[in-house]
Amino acid sequence: MTLAPLTATRVLRPVGVAGNLFAFGLDVGRSLFRRPFQLREFLQQAWFIASVTIIPTALVAIPFGAVIALQVGGLIKQFGAQSFTGSASVLAVVQQAGPIATALLIAGAGGSAIAADLGARKIREELDAMMVLGIDPIQRLVVPRVLACMLVAFFLNGLVTVVGVAGGYVFNVVLQDGTPGAYLASFTALAQLPDLWIGLVKALVFGFIAAIVACYKGMNAGGGPKGVGDAVNESVVITFLLLFVVNFVLSTIYLQIVPPKTG
Amino acid sequence: MGVEIKVEDLSKSFGKQLIWGDVTLTVPAGEICVMLGPSGTGKSVFLKTLIGLLKPDKGSVVIEGTDIASCSEKELYEIRKLFGVLFQDGAMFGSMNLYDNVAFPLREHTKKSESEVRSIVMEKMDLVGLIGAEDKLPGEISGGMRKRAGLARALVLDPEIVLFDEPDSGLDPVRTSFLNQLIVDLNAQIDATFLIVTHDINTARTVPDNIGLLYHKHLAMFGPREMLLSSEEPVVRQFLNAQRVGPIGMSEEKDADELAAEADQELPPLPPIPMQLEPSNGIPRRSQREPGSWCREHGITPPPGSFEENMTMTTGG
Ligand SMILES: Nc1ncnc2c1ncn2[C@@H]1O[C@H](COP(=O)(O)OP(=O)(O)O)[C@@H](O)[C@H]1O
Numbered sequence: 216m217t218l219a220p221l222t223a224t225r226v227l228r229p230v231g232v233a234g235n236l237f238a239f240g241l242d243v244g245r246s247l248f249r250r251p252f253q254l255r256e257f258l259q260q261a262w263f264i265a266s267v268t269i270i271p272t273a274l275v276a277i278p279f280g281a282v283i284a285l286q287v288g289g290l291i292k293q294f295g296a297q298s299f300t301g302s303a304s305v306l307a308v309v310q311q312a313g314p315i316a317t318a319l320l321i322a323g324a325g326g327s328a329i330a331a332d333l334g335a336r337k338i339r340e341e342l343d344a345m346m347v348l349g350i351d352p353i354q355r356l357v358v359p360r361v362l363a364c365m366l367v368a369f370f371l372n373g374l375v376t377v378v379g380v381a382g383g384y385v386f387n388v389v390l391q392d393g394t395p396g397a398y399l400a401s402f403t404a405l406a407q408l409p410d411l412w413i414g415l416v417k418a419l420v421f422g423f424i425a426a427i428v429a430c431y432k433g434m435n436a437g438g439g440p441k442g443v444g445d446a447v448n449e450s451v452v453i454t455f456l457l458l459f460v461v462n463f464v465l466s467t468i469y470l471q472i473v474p475p476k477t478g
Numbered sequence: 479m480g481v482e483i484k485v486e487d488l489s490k491s492f493g494k495q496l497i498w499g500d501v502t503l504t505v506p507a508g509e510i511c512v513m514l515g516p517s518g519t520g521k522s523v524f525l526k527t528l529i530g531l532l533k534p535d536k537g538s539v540v541i542e543g544t545d546i547a548s549c550s551e552k553e554l555y556e557i558r559k560l561f562g563v564l565f566q567d568g569a570m571f572g573s574m575n576l577y578d579n580v581a582f583p584l585r586e587h588t589k590k591s592e593s594e595v596r597s598i599v600m601e602k603m604d605l606v607g608l609i610g611a612e613d614k615l616p617g618e619i620s621g622g623m624r625k626r627a628g629l630a631r632a633l634v635l636d637p638e639i640v641l642f643d644e645p646d647s648g649l650d651p652v653r654t655s656f657l658n659q660l661i662v663d664l665n666a667q668i669d670a671t672f673l674i675v676t677h678d679i680n681t682a683r684t685v686p687d688n689i690g691l692l693y694h695k696h697l698a699m700f701g702p703r704e705m706l707l708s709s710e711e712p713v714v715r716q717f718l719n720a721q722r723v724g725p726i727g728m729s730e731e732k733d734a735d736e737l738a739a740e741a742d743q744e745l746p747p748l749p750p751i752p753m754q755l756e757p758s759n760g761i762p763r764r765s766q767r768e769p770g771s772w773c774r775e776h777g778i779t780p781p782p783g784s785f786e787e788n789m790t791m792t793t794g795g
């Protein structure tokens with residue numbers, strides 16, 4: 216008899232969390248347009264997030280580009296379509312690897328730092344003190360972080376794309392005996408401009424989601440220092456899951472709307 | 479001049495866990511009240527409900543005609559301007575030094591020039607004895623200093639109501655008595671309504687005009703200091719005098735067997751009621767009552783030795 220309501224609440228809890236997260240996202244969305252805009256906090260956060268993500272991103276992007284170049288290059292050779300090698304790796308890097316690598320780093324490095332920071336403020340009652348002093352923490356702390364995350368994700372995506380394509384080029388030319396001219400010339404054979412846009416849109420969406428989850432988890436941390444650790448952990452895991460789902464959805468929609476170039 | 483807080487039938491639970499229920503009390507304007515209770519009885523939750531950081535399940539908290547429990551977000555931000563709150567560990571903003579922390583409310587809510595801000599901040603820092611520590615970061619100072627800095631920040635907008643969350647926890651007895659003296663002096667100076675939440679019996683016995691006791695998910699008693707200190711009510715008596723004999727056990731309430739075993743045990747006599755702390759300049763506070771006046775008015779003989787100057791502050795028995 217007591218089991219039934221217990222399981223019901225257990226089963227429904229994730230739904231409640233999802234609902235709260237969504238409501239939080241709406242709150243943030245509304246606060247985006249409230250003045251005064253916290254420029255200083257925004258710049259500080261953007262600088263901070265960039266500083267913890269740029270080097271890991273560059274380091275991840277090189278092997279990403281290389282692996283794609285090797286795999287795609289090997290496959291394409293079997294089809295005898297070497298002339299498309301450059302284009303295929305550009306497509307893979309720009310559309311998928313760029314946003315995904317960006318997402319991993321924004322969530323893993325930027326998001327975890329945000330969740331830890333806000334979580335520590337929460338358990339020190341700083342957030343309560345702020346509200347009592349008549350300051351809305353969403354406007355003051357969350358909005359600048361969300362915008363900073365989106366901005367940095369945007370740039371990181373560009374970075375991954377450039378480094379990834381360059382890495383692919385080096386591997387193709389040096390290790391697979393491709394010709395530099397053919398690699399460059401084939402860029403436009405399969406890839407097209409909208410591919411670049413979808414990459415950037417994805418990066419912005421991923422930055423937004425990572426920041427929202429991190430802020431939500433941080434601001435709802437509870438139960439002392441351990442609670443902060445849990446919040447960081449959960450925020451990274453939830454963000455990863457969300458980002459892969461969203462990536463799938465966005466890619467599918469994109470491929471429906473913009474037909475792939477057939478060369 | 480101080481503002482009254484009228485709490486009616488307030489209940490709060492988290493999920494299925496009731497924290498406290500049916501709390502009804504009035505914190506009189508300009509007076510000092512202490513809310514006493516064992517750790518974990520929801521004292522901090524009570525304070526947070528009073529300032530609208532937590533929503534109660536039912537009941538009302540009325541301040542100047544506005545019900546905190548049901549008013550709009552906008553009214554809430556407005557009414558909070560009446561409050562100064564000292565959080566348990568000071569809740570200083572970790573990224574700012576003490577000066578900027580104390581100046582924060584002024585910079586956010588007033589159009590004062592930097593030099594006016596400076597003079598107000600320095601005055602409050604002086605009041606809490608923190609001159610010279612303005613450039614320190616909250617992480618670099620002791621817990622006692624953080625509390626005093628938190629107090630300076632709470633006072634900077636001239637609040638009508640000041641809430642203190644365990645001002646004495648984690649402080650040594652000497653610092654505690656300095657802080658208690660500071661609280662009494664402050665009340666004399668700014669005439670605001672003070673509500674102090676604590677589990678320290680000495681603070682509760684000597685500082686306030688009124689005492690409330692939060693115990694076992696309800697408000698056991700609320701009233702003038704002398705009323706509670708001379709009360710024969712078992713829970714009140716046991717808690718305020720730190721005695722072992724009574725309904726409160728080590729972990730929870732004692733069970734019937736234990737109580738029966740104690741039934742014929744002689745209750746230790748009530749210890750004498752100590753003098754109330756007076757402002758250090760000797761000028762009585764506006765809400766201060768003459769020692770023993772409540773007992774006289776209600777025909778109660780205070781325990782022998784009460785209200786004697788320099789009596790030793792012994793509790794327990
Ligand atoms: N935000 C919250 N969510 C769930 N439970 C809480 C929350 N805040 C406090 N509690 C619970 O309320 C009880 C009272 O807490 P608290 O007010 O901090 O006690 P006190 O200050 O008297 O020591 C504790 O059991 C605590 O676990």
Ligand SMILES: [Mg+2]
Pocket residue numbers: 521522523566643644
């Ligand atoms: Mg507490």
